[in-house]
Amino acid sequence: MIAFPISAAPRPVPARRPRPGAHPLGLVWTLVRTDFKVRYHGTVAGFLWALLKPFTMFVVLLGVFSFVFASDRHYKINLIVALFLWDFFAEATKVGLTSLHAKGYLLTKARFPSWILVVTSVSNAVITLGVFSVVIVAFLGLAGRPPSLAGLGFFILYLGQYLLMVVGFSLATSVLFLRYRDLNQVWEVVSQAGFFVAPIIYPLGILPERLHFYLYVWPPTPVIQFSRMVLVDGVLPSTRAHLFLAGVTAVTLAAGILIFRRHAPRAAEYL
Amino acid sequence: MAIVSLRGIGKSFRIPSVRRDTVREHVFGLLHPRRFEELRVLDGVDLDVRAGETLGIMGRNGSGKSTLLKIVSGIYQPDRGEVRVAAAVTPILELGVGWNPELNAIDNIYLIGSVMGLALSEIRSAIDEILSFADLERFANLELRHYSSGMAARLAYSVAFKAVREILVLDEIFAVGDAGFRARCHQRYRELSAAGHTVILVSHEPYTIASFCHRAVLLEGGRIAMDDRAERVAEAYLRLLGGAAPAVPAPA
Numbered sequence: 212m213i214a215f216p217i218s219a220a221p222r223p224v225p226a227r228r229p230r231p232g233a234h235p236l237g238l239v240w241t242l243v244r245t246d247f248k249v250r251y252h253g254t255v256a257g258f259l260w261a262l263l264k265p266f267t268m269f270v271v272l273l274g275v276f277s278f279v280f281a282s283d284r285h286y287k288i289n290l291i292v293a294l295f296l297w298d299f300f301a302e303a304t305k306v307g308l309t310s311l312h313a314k315g316y317l318l319t320k321a322r323f324p325s326w327i328l329v330v331t332s333v334s335n336a337v338i339t340l341g342v343f344s345v346v347i348v349a350f351l352g353l354a355g356r357p358p359s360l361a362g363l364g365f366f367i368l369y370l371g372q373y374l375l376m377v378v379g380f381s382l383a384t385s386v387l388f389l390r391y392r393d394l395n396q397v398w399e400v401v402s403q404a405g406f407f408v409a410p411i412i413y414p415l416g417i418l419p420e421r422l423h424f425y426l427y428v429w430p431p432t433p434v435i436q437f438s439r440m441v442l443v444d445g446v447l448p449s450t451r452a453h454l455f456l457a458g459v460t461a462v463t464l465a466a467g468i469l470i471f472r473r474h475a476p477r478a479a480e481y482l
Numbered sequence: 483m484a485i486v487s488l489r490g491i492g493k494s495f496r497i498p499s500v501r502r503d504t505v506r507e508h509v510f511g512l513l514h515p516r517r518f519e520e521l522r523v524l525d526g527v528d529l530d531v532r533a534g535e536t537l538g539i540m541g542r543n544g545s546g547k548s549t550l551l552k553i554v555s556g557i558y559q560p561d562r563g564e565v566r567v568a569a570a571v572t573p574i575l576e577l578g579v580g581w582n583p584e585l586n587a588i589d590n591i592y593l594i595g596s597v598m599g600l601a602l603s604e605i606r607s608a609i610d611e612i613l614s615f616a617d618l619e620r621f622a623n624l625e626l627r628h629y630s631s632g633m634a635a636r637l638a639y640s641v642a643f644k645a646v647r648e649i650l651v652l653d654e655i656f657a658v659g660d661a662g663f664r665a666r667c668h669q670r671y672r673e674l675s676a677a678g679h680t681v682i683l684v685s686h687e688p689y690t691i692a693s694f695c696h697r698a699v700l701l702e703g704g705r706i707a708m709d710d711r712a713e714r715v716a717e718a719y720l721r722l723l724g725g726a727a728p729a730v731p732a733p734a
């Protein structure tokens with residue numbers, strides 16, 4: 212290297228300037244707001260249309276299967292609870308998987324914590340699920356069968372764990388998707404099959420007991436079953452059941468974080 | 483004192499001889515071991531940039547200039563070597579791809595601004611200034627997908643110039659925009675440099691390098707082949723490309 216003197220005199224250091232990640236809450240809010248705007252064209256009517264999708268499913272499925280399961284008194288309410296929980300899972304995992312790719316243009320703007328992009332991508336699904344949860348609890352109250360306070364608390368706990376699982380899944384798959392560009396198609400197939408693996412349109416009881424364990428490994432199953440128990444049947448799952456759900460959540464989230472941390476630093480190279 | 487210090491930076495990209503980008507290809511490709519070609523883009527780059535300095539980087543297409551800027555900005559990780567950057571960096575790279583086409587200019591400014599580290603209140607109070615610098619006030623509520631490429635690039639500069647931190651990293655910055663906007667960019671660039679910001683600037687334009695930079699380096703074969711006063715490097719660059727070297731004006 213050729214050294215040479217710099218002609219310019221030393222100049223003042225500029226005043227304090229913004230640093231990436233200095234205002235993470237502002238970034239989170241902006242991402243959530245713009246996601247909502249893009250998805251629903253920024254209107255309440257657009258949001259109501261999104262709620263209509265699971266309801267339409269509900270009406271159609273009800274028309275067919277309430278005859279099949281006519282003996283089940285709670286079939287309707289069980290069906291709609293499961294449909295909304297499923298819709299959250301399907302929607303949030305689909306969006307989460309492609310989140311880094313879809314927002315990749317931001318990765319070249321600055322160095323900032325990119326996991327924020329993945330975690331906020333599920334916000335639309337969270338909002339829908341939140342609105343539905345309020346509606347269903349209000350409905351149960353009006354129907355004269357309000358869930359107990361403990362039951363409500365556990366329901367919120369399940370939703371929280373459900374969300375953490377989805378976040379773990381999204382963290383892992385969003386970085387892997389950058390390398391395996393048909394991962395979204397693979398997931399679409401798995402997800403479609405998963406709709407029938409989870410006891411949504413049929414009561415779990417119609418399957419032989421020895422199969423139940425395998426169904427419970429599919430994360431939506433325990434969340435759907437436990438939510439039905441506390442909301443509809445008014446009984447609490449066992450401690451063992453709760454530990455199982457907590458374990459699945461912890462493993463999914465930990466795996467997601469590990470995979471993300473391993474691949475995220477090079478994410479920009481694969482865009 | 484060096485504000486940016488690079489020691490022995492190496493960066494290779496693995497270019498698969500048979501490219502496999504999908505799960506399907508991986509599953510069916512298991513029978514044939516995967517072969518890679520190693521493309522060494524940077525191979526031992528040592529570089530110090532002093533605080534307040536403006537450094538130009540020149541080199542042929544594909545010589546690794548953009549890769550080097552991304553490493554300085556923390557967007558790419560080097561395979562080898564040590565990167566020390568003592569202050570915050572604002573990169574302005576790859577313009578025109580950095581937008582959500584479904585959102586209007588205002589929402590896009592919020593997105594990019596908050597990624598660059600501005601607070602919402604700062605963005606709110608800067609919106610008018612950003613739009614007027616880009617001369618796009620009339621198009622504030624138009625979705626970016628309807629923007630012309632020059633308009634989108636102007637908006638990108640405008641936001642980035644507003645969010646500038648200590649070190650400004652520019653890739654081919656003066657290549658877009660019409661003459662009027664370019665003049666405004668030059669003006670803003672000189673102001674930033676005069677305010678003490680460190681600037682690293684990539685350009686193929688010998689005139690730009692010679693007139694905006696104190697010093698320049700020539701990137702060739704993955705290394706710094708030359709490190710000298712900007713106008714000398716600009717001349718060497720022209721010679722390298724086999725062109726005659728026209729007189730390059732001294733820096734203003």
Ligand SMILES: Nc1ncnc2c1ncn2[C@@H]1O[C@H](COP(=O)(O)OP(=O)(O)OP(=O)(O)O)[C@@H](O)[C@H]1O
Nearest residue numbers: 480481495523541542543544545546547548549550
């Ligand atoms: N993410 C990537 N994956 C694979 N190869 C890459 C990647 N980024 C850059 N390269 C390769 O590295 C080499 C250098 O690219 P780079 O963009 O740094 O060149 P450059 O000097 O900026 O060229 P130009 O003058 O055209 O802008 C090129 O051969 C390019 O193909």
Ligand SMILES: [Mg+2]
Nearest residue numbers: 547548549653
């Ligand atoms: Mg380049």
